[in-house]
Amino acid sequence: MNVIETPLPGVLVLEPKVFGDARGFFLESWNRAVFAGLGLDLDFVQDNHSRSAKGVLRGLHYQLDEPQGKLVRAVSGAVFDVAVDVRRSSTHFGQWFGCELSAENHRMMWIPPGFAHGFLVLSESADFLYKATAYYAPQSDRGIRWNDPRIGVQWPLEAEPVLSAKDQVQPLLEDAEVYP
Numbered sequence: 001m002n003v004i005e006t007p008l009p010g011v012l013v014l015e016p017k018v019f020g021d022a023r024g025f026f027l028e029s030w031n032r033a034v035f036a037g038l039g040l041d042l043d044f045v046q047d048n049h050s051r052s053a054k055g056v057l058r059g060l061h062y063q064l065d066e067p068q069g070k071l072v073r074a075v076s077g078a079v080f081d082v083a084v085d086v087r088r089s090s091t092h093f094g095q096w097f098g099c100e101l102s103a104e105n106h107r108m109m110w111i112p113p114g115f116a117h118g119f120l121v122l123s124e125s126a127d128f129l130y131k132a133t134a135y136y137a138p139q140s141d142r143g144i145r146w147n148d149p150r151i152g153v154q155w156p157l158e159a160e161p162v163l164s165a166k167d168q169v170q171p172l173l174e175d176a177e178v179y180p
Contacts, residue, residue, distance in 0.1 A: 059118015067113030077126030
């Protein structure tokens with residue numbers, strides 16, 4: 001597993017070893033011992049799968065009282081995946097990191113608790129998987145506006161994104177409930 005550190009401490013891009021030939025490929029996307037050896041001794045409790053069409057933007061989401069760490073990847077298509085530090089005490093508060101995750105590059109991103117997460121679908125459609133370290137807790141669900149100018153995520157948009165009703169009205173970071 002190749003680990004790429006990002007400008008946001010704790011947020012990692014992971015490149016698994018891919019074994020391919022004329023038949024296709026094989027990769028190990030999760031192995032508790034391997035991840036523990038990388039310093040990521042994680043206990044996942046929930047797997048999620050979403051399918052979205054081109055131009056759909058989901059995020060930026062986090063859980064306040066029951067924070068989730070997420071290991072995310074695209075298993076079909078391509079997305080631009082983003083993490084934003086929403087820990088007010090962090091020297092990186094309000095900073096973001098993004099990269100392309102795709103079925104072709106097999107990259108994954110580890111987003112630890114304390115970060116908001118979102119993605120934009122770049123391909124005609126994308127199947128996106130994420131493993132979570134805490135269960136979904138609707139009462140703890142929070143978000144920040146995808147286009148908050150204070151954060152300044154440089155989404156690779158070709159047109160206005162397709163947003164859920166919830167994501168259309170998320171607060172700006174300065175007005176959001178965030179981690180201390």
